[in-house]
């Protein structure tokens with residue numbers, strides 16, 4: 687059985703249908719037409735599905751859509767645009783830290799939330815903060831460097 691829920695995503699209201707086990711990830715991708723949030727493991731392990739709910743990073747594959755009513759959801763589409771990337775996105779581009787890109791939306795969300803909380807994050811803080819976001823392509827070094835660059839640019 688499903689019910690109508692209205693999600694507020696990236697500042698827009700999205701009326702959706704959700705059952706008791708429907709995840710936020712499913713609704714975002716299949717009903718809100720926001721495919722930037724990736725379905726990786728679908729088990730809470732990889733971080734590819736990270737989004738912000740009430741400004742805090744969550745795994746959309748483990749979050750029930752019905753629990754997100756009346757809360758602001760921000761996906762990668764709401765963080766920046768190709769024309770106006772946020773500081774983390776710009777730094778990832780500038781340092782060539784994107785390979786296949788599958789993990790990138792989740793990394794950007796996690797890093798953006800991390801820098802919001804720790805604007806002066808050092809390398810170790812960034813490494814730890816991103817440690818539960820998995821990347822199949824890289825050794826993480828460039829991603830951590832990019833987030834560090836974003837932190838320095840934001841601070842200056």
Ligand code: FES
Pocket residue numbers: 724725726727728729730731732733734735736745746747748
């Ligand atoms: S898809 Fe949600 S943590 Fe992997």
Ligand code: FES
Pocket residue numbers: 784785786787788789790820821822823824
């Ligand atoms: S860039 Fe390919 S999974 Fe991270």
